[in-house]
Amino acid sequence: MRYAILSDIHGNIEALDTILKKFEQIGDIDGYYCLGDVVGYGAEPDACCTRIREVALVTLLGNHDAAVAGRMDYSYYYDAAREALDWCRSRVSEENLAWLKSLPYTHRIDQDIELSHGSPFEPEEYDYIFAPDQAKDVLRLKPDLAPVTFIGHSHLTKVFALKDGAALDVVAPRFTLKPEMRYIITVGSVGQPRDYDPRACAGLFDTETRKFEYVRVEYDIDAQRQKIIDAGLAHNFGTRLLLGI
Numbered sequence: 001m002r003y004a005i006l007s008d009i010h011g012n013i014e015a016l017d018t019i020l021k022k023f024e025q026i027g028d029i030d031g032y033y034c035l036g037d038v039v040g041y042g043a044e045p046d047a048c049c050t051r052i053r054e055v056a057l058v059t060l061l062g063n064h065d066a067a068v069a070g071r072m073d074y075s076y077y078y079d080a081a082r083e084a085l086d087w088c089r090s091r092v093s094e095e096n097l098a099w100l101k102s103l104p105y106t107h108r109i110d111q112d113i114e115l116s117h118g119s120p121f122e123p124e125e126y127d128y129i130f131a132p133d134q135a136k137d138v139l140r141l142k143p144d145l146a147p148v149t150f151i152g153h154s155h156l157t158k159v160f161a162l163k164d165g166a167a168l169d170v171v172a173p174r175f176t177l178k179p180e181m182r183y184i185i186t187v188g189s190v191g192q193p194r195d196y197d198p199r200a201c202a203g204l205f206d207t208e209t210r211k212f213e214y215v216r217v218e219y220d221i222d223a224q225r226q227k228i229i230d231a232g233l234a235h236n237f238g239t240r241l242l243l244g245i
């Protein structure tokens with residue numbers, strides 16, 4: 001089976017449509033999974049919800065989704081992010097809002113693949129995994145960790161290989177998973193990359209060959225940036241798209 005794994009779309013319909021077209025060109029995709037944060041920051045949260053509902057077999061609840069759906073307190077977010085979430089909530093249809101309210105925190109595929117927005121340990125806390133020590137802590141706290149866990153949340157392209165209490169960085173755009181290791185793979189962000197590469201990013205995993213690769217594609221950043229400005233959202237939400245930060 002070949003799975004396309006998307007995360008952190010953040011209301012960016014240009015990025016979402018473009019990367020879905022890329023997967024169509026790649027072909028032979030057996031299923032699409034979304035790790036959450038369909039909304040937030042970008043100018044078209046409702047369109048992104050509708051599109052993901054059309055294509056994804058499972059979508060998880062990201063922290064921005066939870067905030068818009070009334071499933072978490074976001075009063076402590078900084079002003080621009082809080083205002084963007086308030087704006088999103090007013091522009092998501094009742095049908096899509098009900099869908100956001102129904103989303104799960106995690107999902108397992110055939111017991112071998114775990115999906116989570118942030119750390120799979122206490123996923124409702126939305127902890128980040130930036131570094132090997134954090135990955136080691138997950139394995140220590142969650143000894144039943146799946147052979148491979150896909151996460152989003154950080155908008156980065158970090159991969160950690162775990163064995164015998166050690167965590168190693170894997171730095172490669174594509175690689176084959178070793179059977180003796182467990183992996184935590186951050187799939188990047190479709191709509192707001194933060195790894196200094198502005199192209200939309202998602203993951204492609206083949207369960208038979210155990211090969212994973214990052215799929216990246218250029219999209220019309222200027223169009224989304226202008227929509228953000230026209231919507232009255234914070235300009236830096238659009239500007240950072242140009243830089244991938």
